[in-house]
Amino acid sequence: MCTTPRSFPTSGFEVLDPSVPVEEETLPTYHAEKYYPVHIGEVLDNRYQVVAKIGFGVTSTVWLGRDLNESRYVVLKVYVTGTERNHELEVYARINATQTTHLGKTCIRKLLGHFHIDGPHGRHVCLVHQPLGLSLHDYLFFLPGRVMGFESLKACLRQLIATLDFLHTEARVIHTDLQLKNLLLPGNDTYLSRAEEAELDSPTPRKIVDNGDHPRSIHISQIIIPGNGLPLLSDLGECRFLDQDNHGEIMPNPYRAPEVIFKMPWDEKVDIWNVGVLAWDIVSTRCLFQGWNADDIFDDRVHVAEMVALLGPPPQDFVSRSPVGHVFWHENSTWKDLAPIPEDRTLESLGAGLKGDGDMEGLYRFLRKALQWRAEDRPTARELLTDAWLLEGLGLPSKSQEA
Template sequence: MYSSQWASVPRKFPSSGFKLLDSSSCIEEETLPTYQAQKYYPTQQGEVLNNRYQILAKLGYGVTSTVWFGRDLVNASYVALKIYVTGEKREDELNIYHHLNSVEFKHPGKRFIRKLFDHFVITGPHGHHICLVHEPLGISAGELLEWIPGKAVTLEDMKVCVRQLLVVLDFLHSVAGVIHTDLQLKNLLLPTPKPEALTDFEEEELRMPSARKVLQDRTIYVSSRFPPGDGLPLLSDFGEARLSSERHNEDIMPNPYRAPEVILRANWDAKVDIWSVAMVAWDIVSSSTLIKGRNSDGIFDDRVHLAELVAVLGSPPPDFRERSHLSSVFWDDSGTWKGLAPIPDITLESLAANVKEEDKDGFLRLIRRALQWNPSDRPTALELLYDEWLMKGLEQGKREGVTKP
């Protein structure tokens, strides 16, 4: 099979020489509690999708998709392909990308957003699958931290990452009118690895193909470890993004990151992303999340979550409680906690005990600025970017002749 449009010839993968795994053992996406085989497209290594993109290796999987490293045969370049399960329409995500691409205003934050190159529909044996074609960025910030002793970095390294994230959010909030709503380490991806690293990755997959499990109707591949990439992470995954021009009160955000107005089903705005910035900053310098939010059975529980917030932030002000009728479930009319869950004996300072650096006080002030009960009391992305403590390292870098975001 060959197309006159192709600038490169598809690679031919070996039909033997790879490790065959026990077909009775669950691996990869099969281990997910909601897994249904027929919902996933039965991707085959080496196949060409949309008469253009050849599948080279599996990069990962999730509840809604699998992700693959591929080659654009028309442009002779590498791409990442995200193939969604059936039933995932993704029109909202595509509309957000089209909206972002239509913004002509020049802003430095725009270049730190992962690019969407293309999208198309695959017809599988059990329905249609949306496929998004992205630039092939490196591993996530979360994966990178797994490689670092203590699973955390210094406050100075964190500052550089957070400054860039705030530049991106200033573009999204003040120029594009977009709320991301899903800021977390797994959605911050390192830049595209060097071309030679991508070539080596492809050649290694041809020389030693990934282990796999071969079933009657599909093959389940083991995800390959992708080269990390070098530089500051870019923001990806706009699947949960919303336009700020619309009114919102739907449930959003990863459980331990949820802002209090989201927990209480009140209206929310772009300030939920500012709340998330504090949570992400914390995760970069600490090996455990700031909020646990789980009850004794290990289940996320709004009562436990709010009790932890009261312990860390103090009681919410009256005007915040008035934002939602659900506040009366947790606090009485005078603002006293009703005790639906015990308030733990923790403080922001005690939780930061493992952050052992002299400049910790400035870090905690930054966290407190972003973690305000009232969204209107939280700074904008630009205001937080110019936080005195956050800017401190930047000024020092300039004096030393180092350019940082």
């Protein structure tokens, strides 16, 4: 790999219509002045040359870079102004300080460093990450039916749950944001190199925005083909520490655990609930909980009604512990009919259309373990790892042979 900056083309690429929004411009919260105007070929922090754009989001743009000092590829996540990532750095510091032989630690994306960039409208934090491939969310688009088979699902779940066991028991960290976009497949230097060479030989299209004082280019992202292996857990910015009192809003709407919806204190068991919802996302193109009302607005009343249909009514003590339980249920724990409870919404009815290539009943039992109203009724990550369905096919004994 070249260890000196390379010269990238400044012409010869398709120039996109400046009136048509692309990439980060399509986001509802987009403000141009918040984003640092990265351009391909630029050297950041006197060390990292940007060689391709590989992603974007509400809080950042993501770039493939070459570390000129270490002669290796890295991923550069350049955050918008006003977004400090000190908390994420604290989480990584705790993880890195945890001395362990637990294999779960090796399944978390590595943070290689960080620095700051002074842009035309303020300061930007840039995190330097281990380069990886596609997210599981994007990878599923390339699979038949956009879903995984059961054996691949179980392999992913075993690694994820083992990673959570490390986070919960040794690092004392709760992830709180398990979703397909935060599970990244391993990278491959061959494909990373191809992305760089593509920008040299046939540069990706870009949009040129000339607003006078600070002209900028908005590049189109490349798809980085993953290598072989299971996905690694990434995006630790929403993590919380177990040795603190945790309450308040976390998790994307459809993934929220009951204690979060009902404004109760929560702990690491929110991640266990999250595993159940995420597992369904891997084998179905439809999220387990929809939550949308007739006006296409995510509505807690609809969400809770779907949970009641799927899990049955919550235990009375769960309702009484919640400061908002009375909003949804009468004193005798009967539903207030804030939204209709779908009569035909069961795991079995939702799973009827799945192209399962294995034990559907085993999957349902696994999900019912994780999806419990009361956090204390859910297994720990370590206990969930012993599930019979999850271990099936490995030739290993399991502790959970119950139906």
